[in-house]
Amino acid sequence: MSFYSVLKHLHISLVSLSIALFVLRFFWRWTQSPHLQSRWVKLTPHLIDSLLLLSAIGMLIQVWGNPFALPWLRYKIILLCAYIALGSVALKRAQNRRGQALAFTFALLCLAAMVTLAMYKPALF
Numbered sequence: 001m002s003f004y005s006v007l008k009h010l011h012i013s014l015v016s017l018s019i020a021l022f023v024l025r026f027f028w029r030w031t032q033s034p035h036l037q038s039r040w041v042k043l044t045p046h047l048i049d050s051l052l053l054l055s056a057i058g059m060l061i062q063v064w065g066n067p068f069a070l071p072w073l074r075y076k077i078i079l080l081c082a083y084i085a086l087g088s089v090a091l092k093r094a095q096n097r098r099g100q101a102l103a104f105t106f107a108l109l110c111l112a113a114m115v116t117l118a119m120y121k122p123a124l125f
């Protein structure tokens with residue numbers, strides 16, 4: 001297996017972990033669970049997301065080069081920024097359940113769009 005394949009498998013595994021943790025944290029926020037205050041729940045997502053970004057940077061260095069030169073990667077980065085902002089609203093900033101649910105739904109849509117862009121790399125933009 002090439003180093004690129006290792007990075008890509010790592011990237012996909014970290015993506016799955018990151019999404020699972022995001023959904024779990026939202027569930028705990030929704031049910032006002034004390035788990036949300038645990039130290040590991042506060043730290044682990046940062047660790048996973050940093051490794052996720054590192055695996056992406058590794059793949060860019062190995063094969064893809066400047067991410068802004070490719071439409072699918074450019075839109076993926078824009079969606080990543082939107083996902084981070086929406087995730088923070090859903091998990092922290094939203095003042096009521098409607099705001100939490102809306103932000104969570106749009107964050108999931110951003111994730112779905114990122115996965116679709118990564119899988120099909122459309123050139124139609």
Ligand code: HEM
Nearest residue numbers: 008011012015056059060064067077080111114115118119
């Ligand atoms: C939460 C954020 C992210 C999600 C959900 C995500 C999702 C994915 C998925 C599912 C794949 C595998 C696609 C396939 O099966 O072929 C992938 C590959 C890839 N991602 Fe990400 N990714 C994220 C962040 C990033 C970032 C920030 C970058 C870089 C700017 C990036 C760059 C790449 C590259 C270069 C590939 C390899 C494409 C290939 O070799 O086919 N990803 N991503």
